Amino acid sequence: MADEADQPLLDAQFGSERASDDQPRPPYQLSTASSHYSHRSEHKSEGKTEQTISRSHSGWASDTATQVLLDEQSSLTERSPAGASDDRPRLSYQLSTDLSHDLRRSEHKSKSKTEQTISRSHSGWASDTATQVLLDEQSSLTEQSPERASVDQARPSYELSSESTPLLHRREDGLTYGTEQGLSRSSSFVSQKPPGNGVIKKRNRVPWPTVISLSILTLSVLAILVLAFAAPAAVKEYAQEAAVFKPTAVSIDSTTSNGIRARIQGDFVMDSGRVKNKSVRGIGRLATWIAREVETGPSNVEVYLPEYGNVLVGNAALPSIKVNIRNGHHTNVDFLTDLAAGDIRGIHAIAIDWIEGRLGRLNVKGKATLQLKSGLFALGTQVLTDNIIIEEHEFPALPTINILKLNVHDANSGAMAVDVLISSLIDSPVALTVPALGFDILVPNCSPGDPYILVADAKTSAVDVYPGKETAVGVGGLIQQLPDALTSTCPGKEGSPLDLLVSSFMQGLETTIYVRGSDAPLPDTPAWIVDLLHSVTVPLPFTGHALDNLVKNFTMSDTHFSLPSPFAEPDSPDSQPTVSALVKVLIALPEEMNFQVEVPQVRALADVYYKKEKFGVLNISHWQDANSTLVDDQDGSSALLVEFAIKEAPLQVTDDGLLAEVIQAMLFGSETVILRVAATVDTKVSTGLGRFAVRGIPAEGNVPVKTSLGNSLNRINPGVVSLKLEDTTESSMLVSTQANFTNPTNYSATVPFVDLLILYNDTAVAHITARNISIGPGNNSYVPIDFFWCPLEAAGVDGVEAGRALFSSYISGLNTSITIKSHQNTIPSLPGLGEALSVLNITVPVPRISIPGSPGSDDGDQKPRFIHDATFYLWSSTAEFILSSPLTENNVLITSIDATSFYEKNEPIGRINNREPFEVPPGISRSPRLPVNLDVGGVGYDALRKALGQSLEMDAVAKVGVLIGNYMDVILYHGKGITAKVRF
Template sequence: MADGYHPILDGHSHESAERSFNGPRPSYQSSNSTIISAHTARSNQYTLRTSSTEQRRSLCSSGGVSSADTFQTAVADDTQRPLLDEQPATERPKPSSTLSSVSTNMSTQSSHSQDDLTVYSSEQRYSRSSSSGAESNHTSSRTVVADDRNQYSAAQSRPSYELSSESTPLLHRREDGLSLYGTDQRPPRPPSIASRTPSEASAFRKRSRVPWPTVISLVTLTLAILTILVVAFAAPAAVQEYGQQAAVFKPKSVSIDSTTPDGVRARVQGDFVMDSGRVKNKSVRGIGRLATWIAREIETSPSDVEVYLPEYGNVLVGTAAVPTIKLSIRNGHHTTVDFLTDLEAGDIRGIHAVAIDWIEGRLGRLSVKGKAAISLKSGLISLGTQVLTHNVIFEEADFPALPEVAILKLNVHDTNIGAMAADILVEALIDSPVDLTVPALGFDVLVPNCSPGDPYILVANSKTSQIHVQHGSLQPATAGVEALIKQLPEELTSSCPGKEDSPLDSLVSSFMQGLETTVYVRGSDAPSPDTPAWMVDLLRSVTVPLPFTGHALDNLVKNFTMSDTHFSLPDPFAEPNSPESQPTVSAVVKVLIALPEEMNFQVDVPKVRALADVFYKDEKFGVLNISKWQDSNSTIVDAEDGTSALLVEFAMKDAPLEVTDDGLLAEVIQAMLFGSKGVELRVAATVDTKVSTGLGRFAVRGIPAEGRFPVKTSFGNPLGRLNPRVVSLQLGETTESSMAISTLVNFTNPTQYSATIPFIDLLILYNDTAVAHIVAQNLSIVPGHNSYMPVGFLWCPLNSSGINGVEAGRALLSSYISGLNTTVAIKSHRKTIPSLPDLGEALSVLNITVPVPQINIPGPPGSGDEDSKPHFIQDATFYLWSSAAQFTLASPLTETDILITSIDATAYYEQKEPIGRIKSRDAFKVHPGISQSPRLPVDLNMGGVGYDALRKALGQSLEMDAIANVGIQIENYVDEVLYHGKGIAAKVRF
């Protein structure tokens, strides 16, 4: 009820007027024509009597009749008739002019009575009442004066046999000839038989004194009539306007007391007061205060208030039965209102239409119309029946919002009947205009389907406990909900058309990510017989969305480990950026998943697959795509913190790793190979699982999972433990500046990871200059020792780096054949992995320095030095007599001869004393394995210390050093190397 408005003082009395005029009439209201004819006859008699009286007066004044006789006759007549004031107004003689006025007034009243059947606005009624009241006052005044003047003549002409009656009222009665506004208008009573007697004219005598009682009575009567006319015609409109503006009702509490079979019983408590200060018009305020002061209080009869919605086809929303209410209407007087009203629901379909518009956000404005017929009375005086109507418009801001539901507690558990039950405690801040207690209700729980237009999917039946809602409370209301899931419908777990996800996947994913999740509830059979049927029918017709926020399971993965990790490089002939061009990862994965405390049912995960983003230092560098279902085992275990966890173990095989940041991956590899600290990676995955529960086996897709796991590395320099060794060399294709060599290599893998290499091409740099390529194909590397691994070697210094490459290549070969500790750098380039050129270029920042693999060259028989440094010159023999030298040479090639095209060598004793010089252009071959060179002429330095040492070592051995420029040719390849030999044990012969 709006502030300042009260339905009791606002309305129209049209229905009352209709009932007054349309109902059965009393017998005394038989005919207006009879009354008019009677008055006409009396008027004619009055004229005759007046003339007779005047004649007698003239005779008396002329002495025809004595005054004493006249006085005696008057006294006799006065004793024979009743008092003037005791006669009814209708029995008094009236002149013809007065009768015409009465007739006119009666016809006016009749027309007014019929006009009252039409409903006017308050302004029209006020104007009409005022004009009618003024006319009535004027006519009534003239009638009363005329009656007063003629009462004496009527008294004189009354026959002597008419006895006075003490029962005749002294004052003019209200209903005699007067009509009240808003009440039944009755015609005046017909004149009595005595008033029609012809002898009335002869009874008039002139009185000798002023009749003060009669004068006072007439004045009082006149004032009363005027007051009644003002109150009856002018005051109602003012009082009505005063009531509309001054009435103030402040509700203190509106609550639902209980439910009934047809509705609810509401308790309304408030304070009612008339505040004249709210009325702006001074005259209206004065009249209203006077009228309410006189009436003091009003009482309403029991009534029914009907509520309609004009914008929805004028549908009846409901009916409220309002009991009798007494209100003090004097200004400033407060009345405490406390009553119970029965609210009965109306058209359920109409209420359903409004509810749907509100739920879907289309209700921007709502017009509500209230209508009631209320009978009012003040004391014993009935004020008629008022038909009250009032329109209230609610704007969008006035409507309460749908409550946000938060799940306080959730417990999902198995049942003995093979179903799954959920005990839920929810809370919601409900903006209710009244205090109410919602009884136990039954609901169907539905979830969204694939498309918004598809029907919702029924998944569970639930029932609620009683819910207590308090108006204006800032504390949310709580409710217990019990749900039972008997089975999962097929449409819930089936993939949507054109998608892989099912409706269940979307629901679970949103909940586990902590996003807003929406389910729908619809009324169903009530769990309690006390729940009214009308409430059940209403709830069945409405489906309400129930949004709630899920629990973000940030710490879902407690531990994540990968063992037996195996990396595989892609196919070299695959198209770049295709799935086949991605490296793959295989491993045994163990995931320890924290079970939410809400889950208290048995669950098994027989299969998994995932799509994981891999991060290093919170930056993404790759995507691990486990697109194929992987067999898995799951076991519920106790975690270290005492909570339950699900251990899922599965073998990940050949999962593609899509590199999204090559530079970051190179940083990861560098940290793994050379870092002093461990490498920690983070995985954010979307996991699909096939779950087996008491409800059956079904797939759940899109489960978010995140975890961190360390990558195990070997601290220090793991490459220093490679220990590469060339077991064999086999010459391939050669050119003048290049040659291809196939080798078998033994080495040690110091890491815990294995790898498969279909193809790889790496550069060999010496002194930061590229001189050769290492090409490997179809390698399968395991942790630890790896034997006889085929590795291709392409020597091409000229093609790699030009003249600088040739010089660097010669330096490398010279250092190596001289038995020095030689290291080279291995580096990637764009063609290292042909299908991943960007990755190869990113890895080029890594220069991996490794020692040149030792070549397995057998020493002389019985030396037992096969694992020492390579010695291409096994021994030498000097012949003093012939001044020649012969060498035992070891070739690393197993099938190809090496042609020595030239030698320019000098032998030294103790590194600085020359012994002799060999300078030969005669070419000779060095066969695979151990072979003897021809005797080469030596130009001995006879006068030197070196010659004396050589001569003294005749028949013995002499250690010497040698520096030689040797021209070599290996098939088409031609080059020249510088050999530094130290500690060569040369035999001296004669």
């Protein structure tokens, strides 16, 4: 509009000047005006160029202004055709002034156009193009106004002296950038002669500006196509493959209402060597070299699990991060990000699979939405996705818990408090601070499929977790009461869930408890943590403390052994010996137990060991009443003294030979026998939580068995009170006796039946059998024992000879000992034990036999005297004897006597050869007078005569035939130092 308004003024001005321009003008005027105009135009163009240099170079704006002036000049030429023949002189300054005004208007008009287009082109291309247009317009003017050319020959100042001389251009002519029209005009223009000398020089130069402009234009179009379509995909692929981020430190800064705030530190670098495609690598390196740095705006990262229904695990809000993206340049990154939890139910499903070992691998998909820019240029939104496969061996392991300290104490209102300090190596890749949390503590039920049993509430304080380091956690628990399900016996089993838990802990075995988030969380616990923890139950295995020294002392007093009935079947429960005793156990209380406890009843199953080998099992299957007292041990520690009585607890002998060694050590040893008892104890416990049974408590201790120093058999002092003949045969007889003896041990026994062999000179001659007897410590009187004399049955002819030798030695008053030995049928229901005990040969002196009515029966004289007194009658040559019989009810029949008496051991006095039987009643009796064949001429006879009225000491040797019931035998008697009275 400005051009159109100024156009009439120009037309009028130039028309008047041309009408009067008949006078010649100096040539310097036009060139001066033109130079002045060119200088002012360049000055204005440079000013405007400096204002818009951030978007383009300066030349294009200046050439645009020049193009407008040329358009105005062409319009003036077309509107004034008569001016070509106008010969009137015109002042040169007028044209210069008018041109200056035109220039200012044209520059003002083109200013807005220049600022709008300056950012889309380079200055060189625009400047060359404008110059080419001016040349084309000038050529056109020359061809269209030949008359004017002739008129103006006298005015050389109008001729172009160089390419910088301003030319007028008609607006109606279109711009011809390198077209044929433009080229023809240019050729026509340069072919004309300059007005100064009438000759126009032809220009033969190559139009390099046009060629360069076209080349740049072509390259620009190709670059735009490549960068707009091919480059973004290649750069994206390059960025995904070449980007490497190595975290150097990851920690949880704090928790938020919907997640956590993590601090991530690491090193970022673009490694082009990771890109396999060569073209992608080249384009990517070029693009990143040009951009140099990229800044991400606030971005979002989402993590999904495709194998679990594409569940959203969580998302992270990333702050703005600036990194160097040139190849090989490292950038240290340190930022905070907010991580928000996703679908809690989906996370719960993953956690359950991991806990139960069903998670073989995990596919994790990450999706990042990034807002990128480089400098002032926004690069748009980039969405990057990646999948990571986590194999089973890469999953973190469940932590193993070690109990460092445990304190169980009474709380208010009958509850029990548990303070635990545990340590665990938590397999966490990041450092984090776990806030204070509340948990439910559960224990296993009877069967794996049964629901867990809630036993306590627990709370933890804030915990700092560091990768690769042990983490100490303080836990405070409160047990309000024990559920019935915890203490009830499991179906088909002997124990309860509590029994299994306590037993495993006290044996030092791995024990598992379960932890679940509490329904009543702590006030500072974020809601998302509460929801997550309450939906997951985590097993926590831990190893208990083996209480090896739980039993500090174990004693048994008033111990009573009972042998089984002879009618019991071998290997049956009734065939086992039983034990009764008063047991005192001193139990060392663990320092963790600081609450009142009582033990009202106990029972146990104990293995008994000797020299580390097991020989028996003591089964106390019935509940035994107990008393418990809290006492202080010698070392000042607390201990619980439990006293209870065992009543006829069966002892199952598992190693007969080893038990025989124990008995031998007890009877013949000089040192205390140490037995080790390893028991599984069931107790009924009374605490502040109530009374309940705890089964399977392991207990182990040493039981010292006291023995008499030296050979205790020397203090048995056996003695026979009475003998009563029972059944007899020709070769055997059964005699019922009553015996007195001393038990040197502290143990008692009940013997339903026992049978032992009697050996003389290692040859069996008899059996002694006891039935239904009780033996206590110390003296035992009138114990009924059966004596079965059967030498022929026991050992044949050797037995008969040994039996005669035994009788001869005994009645002759010699110190005679016999051997008592067990055999396979010693205890019929325990043949193995009897066989094992047969290695024990107990040798004792023949019991002293009391003679009824004998004055010396209680005088302590151990030598038996069956001939108390003898009287020789010289006149009748007979002898009379005072005899004693140990039998209390039966007579002994003397069937024959063949005896010889000696003086001074070898001088015969006389001989008795009697075949007349006579009876010897029980007790003291006088024999009939037996005829004696005196050796009258011998020394013995002289001694006998000299002793008339006095006594004579002599020796005798006799063979005496006896008949006891049906039993008949001949006994050899050797009497020494027999005092015989000599009467007339």
